[in-house]
Amino acid sequence: MNYFRPAIASMQGYTPGEQPKPGTPIIKLNTNENPYPPSPKAIEVLRNLNSEWLRRYPDPYSQDFCHAVSTALEVPEDWIIVTNGSDDLLNILIRACAEGKERKVVYPMPSYVLYRTLAAIQPADVVEVPYAEDYKLPIEELAAAAGALTLIATPNSPSGHLVPLADLRQLASRLTGILAIDEAYVDFADCSALSLVQEFANVIILRTLSKGYSLAGLRLGFGIANPQLLSGLFKVKDSYNVDAVAILVGAAAMEDQEYKNACVAKVKRSRSLLATNLKQIGFEVRDSQGNFLLVTPPDNQAEAIYQSLKQQDILVRYFNLPGLDNKLRITVGTEAQNQKLLQILKQLTLKIHH
Numbered sequence: 001m002n003y004f005r006p007a008i009a010s011m012q013g014y015t016p017g018e019q020p021k022p023g024t025p026i027i028k029l030n031t032n033e034n035p036y037p038p039s040p041k042a043i044e045v046l047r048n049l050n051s052e053w054l055r056r057y058p059d060p061y062s063q064d065f066c067h068a069v070s071t072a073l074e075v076p077e078d079w080i081i082v083t084n085g086s087d088d089l090l091n092i093l094i095r096a097c098a099e100g101k102e103r104k105v106v107y108p109m110p111s112y113v114l115y116r117t118l119a120a121i122q123p124a125d126v127v128e129v130p131y132a133e134d135y136k137l138p139i140e141e142l143a144a145a146a147g148a149l150t151l152i153a154t155p156n157s158p159s160g161h162l163v164p165l166a167d168l169r170q171l172a173s174r175l176t177g178i179l180a181i182d183e184a185y186v187d188f189a190d191c192s193a194l195s196l197v198q199e200f201a202n203v204i205i206l207r208t209l210s211k212g213y214s215l216a217g218l219r220l221g222f223g224i225a226n227p228q229l230l231s232g233l234f235k236v237k238d239s240y241n242v243d244a245v246a247i248l249v250g251a252a253a254m255e256d257q258e259y260k261n262a263c264v265a266k267v268k269r270s271r272s273l274l275a276t277n278l279k280q281i282g283f284e285v286r287d288s289q290g291n292f293l294l295v296t297p298p299d300n301q302a303e304a305i306y307q308s309l310k311q312q313d314i315l316v317r318y319f320n321l322p323g324l325d326n327k328l329r330i331t332v333g334t335e336a337q338n339q340k341l342l343q344i345l346k347q348l349t350l351k352i353h354h
């Protein structure tokens, strides 16, 4: 007996970055978590949680959290959908929009590998449009693919580049399907595409509390779009897709913009220092608007360096994908973590040269 649908039997599962237990002496620079703790106000809410919140089902629309988002970002509450991480929203979008050959999922490459996995589960055909070396958005090819759902991550991972607002606007105007703009890293970037949801009925912005707000373990994300676009997504989402703890803790974190901005400012300073220091030891470093750097180590040593770092309890991301085979994606850590990384990288590259 074949237990699984052909789409599942034939697909590759998504491989998440390694997640060692907290408390192990590992410097974790592989999955773009924020190195600083979440807002003390959010932790306070968690400590004082009334058990009634656990006994009951949570609010299916996470309204307390919507209210906090509405205040922080100045968008109406009924323009917000709240999800179990933004991965949940990506899943909802693909289930709501995509199917087979007629309703394709389209995205540029390289980008977030999960897009391909979710499309394979549906199943829906994908059109993967390669980015050129300069990472200019391939608007013509993306528009010509006429996806039911087009996904653009900006800042993109793993490249770290920001897609210009004008390019997104042009793409949105050329598409009849939905354009989902994945702003997981927007807190570390110079600007956002949020204004496009006012201009275009087919645009949705995806956000997460995993990166900027240091809450990857909480699993909380949200989308912003006009209520008519959201109405289809509400039909697809689980009734209780966000748990009661996430709603309350997330709302407190969202209200504490000042704390988030202070952490983000520290990460941005460290990002620029780390880039400078890596260049000094012979790495090529792309400019990044995320909390990570995509780097090319000297002498084609990406995989060897990844392995050696791992042996010394430092995790970075090695993708082993076409175009990324001699690259590493390094999350910006605390100053102490970055210094430790640089110290070991210096030794490794010296060894390679001699």
Ligand SMILES: *Cc1c(COP(=O)(O)O)cnc(C)c1O
Pocket: 032, 084, 085, 086, 087, 088, 112, 153, 157, 182, 184, 207, 208, 209, 210, 216, 219, 220, 221
């Ligand atoms: C991290 C990330 C997400 C998912 O974040 P969640 O933890 O599921 O909220 C989505 N898109 C991109 C590009 C990411 O890097």
